[in-house]
Amino acid sequence: MHVTSSRKEDFRAHLEAARLDLLTLNDVSATAQHVYRRHVDISRSGQNYYYLLYNHGSPWTVHQMGSGGRLLSGDMTLVDSRERYEFNFPDDFSVLSVQAPVSWLENWLPHPEALLGRRIDGQQGWGLSLGTLLRQLSPNAVGALPLPDKLLADQVGALLCLALQPESVAQQRVKPAQDLAAGIGDAIRARCTEPGLVAAAIADDLAISVRTLHRTLAMQGTTFAEMLIAERIVIAQRLLSSPAFKNLSISEIGYRVGLADPSHFTRVYKRVTGQTPKQTRTGS
Structure with a gap:
């Protein structure tokens, strides 16, 4: 202590x-x-x-x-x-x-x-x-x-x-777990574009242990990596679809959402969306 x-x-x-x-x-x-x-x-x-x-x-x-x-x-x-x-x-x-x-x-x-x-x-x-x-x-x-x-x-x-009162424990633990999972999601969303973001950084932001973070997300059927990638791809889709960002290269967009390696960005983007970044940009 x-x-x-x-x-x-x-x-x-x-x-x-x-x-x-x-x-x-x-x-x-x-x-x-x-x-x-x-x-x-x-x-x-x-x-x-x-x-x-x-x-x-x-x-x-x-x-x-x-x-x-x-x-x-x-x-x-x-x-x-x-x-x-x-x-x-x-x-x-x-x-x-x-x-x-x-x-x-x-x-x-x-x-x-x-x-x-x-x-x-x-x-x-x-x-x-x-x-x-x-x-x-x-x-x-x-x-x-x-x-x-x-x-x-x-x-x-x-x-x-x-x-x-153990008969109410199951009811008591659902809301705290959901509330904490929501807080983790908000923290990931706020920092998801940082390259190299790790679970320990989010746990520190929320004053919880990394073990608690992973356990809470597992209870919701997801993982830190899955949530982080999902948030990054949501932003990437918006940037690729917006005329305001048409002058940015695809690799620059990947960099801006925390995926600095262009080939890795393309692979992850296609796995999540079913399209390549170029197909999203051209609307094909």
Whole structure:
């Protein structure tokens, strides 16, 4: 993570940790700070986890995957260390961070990507039950509990599943995926004429990982390369058909849409449209 703080002179942080079967409980208290997980931080990580964060201190905000909210005391949120996130703790804070292996959590929640960064209300329903359990699972208390660790860990998974209402997960994930795919499409459209444009550049523009970009487009039945070529060819067709651009050579038009190699431009154009650029220009 990358951390900044306006309290450099009296900055403090304290962490206590304990294992609970496959989970790790981290009780964290610290001075006001702003926390970022960036692409460079992700690339340096040897292992990745989901984190269920329970706020038992002052309010703070979370943002990940286009979702976010303000967490009051007793509220929770779920984040994925494989994706960029941002936490803003304006005051001294106290959080229980439940570190869960990816495979463990995805056995409880089949589509957690739709739920990242969302506020889990700890004041009602199953969220209240989950929060009540987490409040009792301090690292100091775990070893003294009379139940097996696996049973307690499974209780966390079961209540998390209920709090996030898995019956509505399929409905919840459709719109976020469609919204993100639309955003990716807009970003590609805005930059498609840049030679050498790659998926990582679009992912950076949208503050998502390349993995998320490819996965989102795959859910829509397409790929980054297909979308990029389609947008370039749409522009090329317009230029070739417009009298205003009749003095531009075909190779120059290819260059202007990001396809600098004339023969490659011709091959791609014909594959997509069924015509050569010259046939489009002459109307034949």
